[in-house]
Amino acid sequence: xxxxxxxRDELAQTFAQLKAGAIKPSEAAELANLAGKMIASAKxxxxxxxxRKESPRIKFLEAAE
Amino acid sequence: xxxxxxxxxxxxxxxxxxxxxxxxxxxxxxCHLAKRRAxxxxxxxxRNAQFRARYAANANGVRDKHAAARKMKYTEEGRAxxxxxxxxxxxKAAEAQRxxxxxxRERLSDYYVRRLLCHPERSTVREVPAVLIECxxxxxxxxxxxxxxx
Numbered sequence: 001x002x003x004x005x006x007x008r009d010e011l012a013q014t015f016a017q018l019k020a021g022a023i024k025p026s027e028a029a030e031l032a033n034l035a036g037k038m039i040a041s042a043k044x045x046x047x048x049x050x051x052r053k054e055s056p057r058i059k060f061l062e063a064a065e
Numbered sequence: 066x067x068x069x070x071x072x073x074x075x076x077x078x079x080x081x082x083x084x085x086x087x088x089x090x091x092x093x094x095x096c097h098l099a100k101r102r103a104x105x106x107x108x109x110x111x112r113n114a115q116f117r118a119r120y121a122a123n124a125n126g127v128r129d130k131h132a133a134a135r136k137m138k139y140t141e142e143g144r145a146x147x148x149x150x151x152x153x154x155x156x157k158a159a160e161a162q163r164x165x166x167x168x169x170r171e172r173l174s175d176y177y178v179r180r181l182l183c184h185p186e187r188s189t190v191r192e193v194p195a196v197l198i199e200c201x202x203x204x205x206x207x208x209x210x211x212x213x214x215x
Contacts, residue, residue, distance in 0.1 A: 004196040011203035018210050025211040032207040039200050043182055046197070050190040061194050 004042065004061050011035055071096040178202050 001007045011032070018028040042060050049056060066075045070091040081089040082097055090097060120127060151158040169177025178198050183190040 004194070004200055008196060008200050008203060011200060011207065015203055015207050015210065018207060018214070025214040028207050029211040032204045032211070035200065035204045035207075039182075039197060039204065042197055043193075046194070047183065047188055047190050050188075061196060 001038075003059070007035060007038060069093040069096055071100070173202050173205055178205070 001010055014023070014028055014031050017023045018025065038060075042058070045058055045060070049058070067078055067081060067089065068075050069081075072093065072095070074093065076093050078089055080093050080095075082094060083089055092100065166177065166180075168174070169180075175198055178201050179193050182197060182201055183193050
C-alpha cells in the first residue's frame, strides 16, 4: 500500500471479505487497527502542515488529490 | 365632480387615479383599467416572446443568479441568524448537536468522520482530504462488523 487510495481499496476488500465470512474477525480487526495507525500518521502530517500554514504535497495522499 | 374624457360621465374625484405629480387623471378608474387591459392584451404575445427569448438566451445566467442569491442567504444572513440563535439558546443548540452527532455515529456521515479525524475546536485543519475520510469510515465499519461477529 503506497497511498491512501490503495489503502481504501484494501479496506473495502477486507470489509467485503469479512461480510462474506472469508476472513476471521480477528484478522480483519488487526488490519483495521493497522489502517487506523496509517490514517493517524497521515492525519498528523496534515495537521503539522496546517499548523505551519504550508501546503506541500503529501506523498501518501498525492494520488488521491 | 369631474367629467371623464373617455366615457363622458360625471364622477367624483375619488373615482379618478392620480399622476405622480398629484393631478387627477383625465380618464376615470374604469376607463383607465379598460385601456390598460386592452394595451396589455394587444402586446401580450410580443412581450411574452421577448421574455421567452431573453430566458432562453440567459437560462444559466438566471439559474446562477438564483443560486448565488441562495448561497448569499445561507452563508451570510443564514449563518448570522444561526449564530444568534445558538447564543440565545445554548441548551437547545447543545441538544441539537448531540442529536446530530448521534445520527452521524449511526450513519458514519462525512461530518462525523471528519470531526473524529480533526475536531474543529482542537485542530487547525479546515479541509480534511476526502480519501482520508473514506479510509477512516471503512476502518470504523470493519471494527463495528468485527464487534458484531465476536
